[in-house]
Amino acid sequence: MSADPGVPARTTRGERTAARLRAAARAVFADRGYAAARVEDVVAEAGVSHGTFYTYFENKAGALDALIDETAGQLQAVVDEPWEGTDVLTTIAAVIDRFVDVFSQHGDVVRTWLEASAHDQHFRDRLREVRTGYVERVAQNLGPALDSTPHDPQVAAAALVAMVEGYATQGMTSDDEEQRASVVRTLASIWFGGLLRLMDPSTS
Amino acid sequence: MSADPGVPARTTRGERTAARLRAAARAVFADRGYAAARVEDVVAEAGVSHGTFYTYFENKAGALDALIDETAGQLQAVVDEPWEGTDVLTTIAAVIDRFVDVFSQHGDVVRTWLEASAHDQHFRDRLREVRTGYVERVAQNLGPALDSTPHDPQVAAAALVAMVEGYATQGMTSDDEEQRASVVRTLASIWFGGLLRLMDPSTS
Amino acid sequence: MSADPGVPARTTRGERTAARLRAAARAVFADRGYAAARVEDVVAEAGVSHGTFYTYFENKAGALDALIDETAGQLQAVVDEPWEGTDVLTTIAAVIDRFVDVFSQHGDVVRTWLEASAHDQHFRDRLREVRTGYVERVAQNLGPALDSTPHDPQVAAAALVAMVEGYATQGMTSDDEEQRASVVRTLASIWFGGLLRLMDPSTS
Amino acid sequence: MSADPGVPARTTRGERTAARLRAAARAVFADRGYAAARVEDVVAEAGVSHGTFYTYFENKAGALDALIDETAGQLQAVVDEPWEGTDVLTTIAAVIDRFVDVFSQHGDVVRTWLEASAHDQHFRDRLREVRTGYVERVAQNLGPALDSTPHDPQVAAAALVAMVEGYATQGMTSDDEEQRASVVRTLASIWFGGLLRLMDPSTS
DNA sequence: CATGAATGAGCTTTCATTCAT
DNA sequence: AATGAATGAAAGCTCATTCAT
Incomplete structure (x- = not known):
């Protein structure tokens, strides 16, 4: 912020434009859906011209791909982090908590992704x-x-x-911290109880 | 507009055509997705002309609406039928079985519906x-x-x-009766175990 | 009316249908204009089927032609009747009166005709x-x-x-008999005065 | 929608294109009539692509609206300019002359306008x-x-x-200056004589 | 005579993408 | 890097007209 003025900005103009475009694409896709979103909407939101969009993305699908790159990593990380906890319930609650957390940040991208999957093989594959x-x-x-x-x-x-x-993609997770915790507890209990039951041979 | 799409088919010939169009729309939506499906694909599949489509539906959305009419009723019926069984697990298994059953028949419509919901307020509302x-x-x-x-x-x-x-919307494409029954058993066990666990005060 | 029941109706079914269609076409053309009027509108107004329209007219233009046949005769008759009167002003007033009279009955057809003339050589010629x-x-x-x-x-x-x-086609002639007479008087005065002036060599 | 048709042409290149489109629309409307004119005809005449038309006009009606904007101002100006002249006849002749003048330049637009009024409330209102x-x-x-x-x-x-x-809308296609002047004289005489006659109390 | 389902040519409109500036 | 005018392939949709019943 008050760093050496002689040093070039850490984010070049191009990087800032790219970031603005990604944010704009994300917002527009979330708002109107992928199919209905127009490149026009995205560039208007980002405050850049039509041509600029194509300097940063190959096409409309490319913009979604860029968003998915970020999101996919987060999702995988949720389950890749060590499953550690004092007991199984706590462990499961932690995983679900991380999951809900990622969705609260990236749920809009996932919803767009799901929509695009319905008519685009590439996104279905990813x-x-x-x-x-x-x-x-x-x-x-x-x-x-x-x-x-x-x-x-x-x-x-x-x-x-x-x-x-x-549960998460249907937009049922609220911003209320209290309520979110309650939902996580309920989901974790279902996982845990469901697993116990699965392990009970009398159900086989 | 030339015919009121709400009151089509005054004759049996008309009803046959309408049925062919509904089936075609369903197949095309399932195959290419709602957004990518063209009215031309539907009429080609149904073996009728372009204009005929508009005799029976107001537009592409109207065709999906007609499919949803059928599907929505089936879905509600699943849970509206009496929850009866010798015990709770059996009851739950029966409900899930009916659910899976409806999805195996109408899953394609539901998937289309989900996709359309992403960019169409009307389908989101329904x-x-x-x-x-x-x-x-x-x-x-x-x-x-x-x-x-x-x-x-x-x-x-x-x-x-x-x-x-x-689960049903994503995978569940197997026609193997054996495997389907196994999946229903697993899902029912999770419901049942999850519920038992929820009822256990120690989880609160 | 109470005539010999053995005698067939003076208007056969076909004649009555044709008359209904002409009246319907006239009303629909007047209401929506020729270009925007659909055969659908006309048959709905007449209470007959699509096919029937084409039993009586070759096509949409044919319906207007039929209406014009009636109107054109009336218009010509206005000026073909003897120009008689006690004096020139009275004579002119009589002609204008007949003119306004025909327009109050056939103005809708004339307006349709004028519209059609703009994009159809046939009606322009007529x-x-x-x-x-x-x-x-x-x-x-x-x-x-x-x-x-x-x-x-x-x-x-x-x-x-x-x-x-x-003046007449712009729909300025009211239904008020009093006012209509006043308009005719004004128009006749302008004709008369205009002619006197034309005859005055000082204007040449 | 991609560009706001109300605020087109940020550059001179754009303004040239818009002008070419207006001229083309005017010619095509005059030639085939408004209803029969296709956007394709207009863009072919202007030598631009289909999409470009919609950069400058919302639709076909928008193109006519743009032409009417120009014409309406001219028409109003005819009567808004001061009615000055050495005598009444001269004054009237001047007004009629200006009127005929505007029609010789904008008559094609007026004729299109009249046609469109027959089936479009918006143009009827204007x-x-x-x-x-x-x-x-x-x-x-x-x-x-x-x-x-x-x-x-x-x-x-x-x-x-x-x-x-x-008179101007129907015929008045002659480019002969001599003849035009003669017609203006005749029309002015009728106005003048008509007015004198109207002022003569014996006609009331 | 009358019906109305079916046709399909034709038109409007949209929007992702390009490229000269 | 950025612009935005221009493109044109695609769809969507309409409606005059036909014809089997």
Whole structure:
């Protein structure tokens, strides 16, 4: 801020423009949906010209790809961080908490991504890849406990993840910190209880 | 406009054409997605002319609306039928089974609906309305058991429904009867175990 | 009315349908204009089916042609009837009165006709033909008086006719009998005074 | 929508294109009529692409609106300029001369305008507004002379204006300067004589 | 005579993308 | 780096007209 004036800005003009465009694309996609969003809307929001958009992205899909790059990493990180906690419930709550956290920051991108997947093979592929990644990781952590049961860890993991993803993408997580914590607790309890039940041989 | 799309088909010939168009629209939307689907694709699939499409639907959205009319009723029926069974687990399994059943028949329409919701307020409204309807009904059936716990029945119901909806919407493409039954069993166990856990005061 | 029941109706079913269609076409053309009027509107107004329209008219233009047939005769009759009166002013007033009378009954058709003329050669031709017809007749009646003046009887006739036609087609003639008579008096005075002036050599 | 058709042409290149489009629209409307004119005809005439048309006009009606903007001002100016002359006849002749002059330049737009009025409320409204404007002005200038007569200045003004407008709109295609002057003289004489006659109490 | 479902040419309009400046 | 005028391929949608019933 008050740093050496002789040093060039840490963010060049180009970088700032690119950042403005990404933010604008994100806002416009969230607001109108990917299909209905026009490049015109994005550049208007960013306050740049039409041509500039194409200096930074190959096309409209390229802008979404850039947003997905950021988001995908965050999502994978949620499940890649060590599953540590004093007990299983606490561990699960921590994972879900991180998940909800990422969604509260990147839910708009995920929703756009889901929409685009419906009519664009490329985004469908990226989605499957990322989903497979974190469902796989969840299954790895749940798996051992289900070894001797008839339940497929992949199915269980996919179901539990779908629950969190569905809950979060439907925009049901509020900004109220209190309420968010309560939701996380409920979701974690369902995961935990569901897992215990799965492990109970009488249900097989 | 030339014919009122709300009151089509005064003859059986007309009804046959309308049915062909609905089936075609459904297939095309499922195949290419709503945004990418062209009216031309639909009429080609249905084997009728361009103009005929507009005899039966006001526009592309009208065709999806017609499909949603059918699907929404089925979805609500799943939870409106009596929740009866020899025990809770069986009851829940029956509901989930009906849910999965409806999705295996109407999943394509739901996926289209979800996509369209992203950029069309009208479909977003219809989705919210229908979802609220069946989540409400699930909450009514789960509610009493959670009365003395800190868990909100609406949140629990929404989460459990999101799990089934998410799972069914994403994968669930297998026609293998065996595997489907296994998935239903796993999902039901998670619901049941999750609910037991929610009812356990030690989790509050 | 109470005539011999053995005798077939003086208006056959077909004639009645044709009359209903003409009336409907006239009303719809007047209401929406020729270009914006749809055959659909006409048949709806007439209470018949699409196909029936084409039993009675070759196409949309044919319907207007049928209306023009009636109107053109009336217009020509206005100037073809003997120009008789106690004096010139009375004579002119009588002609203008007949003119205004025909317009109050057929003005809607004329307006449609004028509109269609703008983009359809056929109606332009019919209009020129009819206009030439009655301007010619007016010129014949005014002509002798202007023989020794520099004024072209055709120009004078066209101008005076344009005045009445313009005034009438602009929908300025009210239904109030009192007011209509007053307008006719004013128009007749202008014709008369205008002609006197034209005959005055000092204006040449 | 991509550009605000109300604020086009930020550059001279843009202004040239807009002017070419206006000229092309005017020519095409005059040639084929408003209803039959296609945007494709206009852009072909202007030598630009389809999309460019929509950069400058909201739609076909917008193009006509732009032409009317120019024309309406000219028409009003005809009667707003001071009614000065050595005598009444000269004054009237000057006004009519200006009127005929404007029509020889803008008659094509007026004819298109009249046609469009028949099926488009917007143009009907604009026409009524402009006509009321200049008829009012004419009435103001004629009015005093008719004060003590039973003739309504509005009616007289409307009739005289209708005469010039009708004559100019219909024929008046001659480029012959000689003939144009002769027509103006005849029209002026009719106005003048008509007015004198109106002022003569014996006609009331 | 009458019907109305079906046709399809034709027109308007949109918007991602390019490129001369 | 940035601009914005221009492009043109695509759709969407309309409606006069036909024809099997």
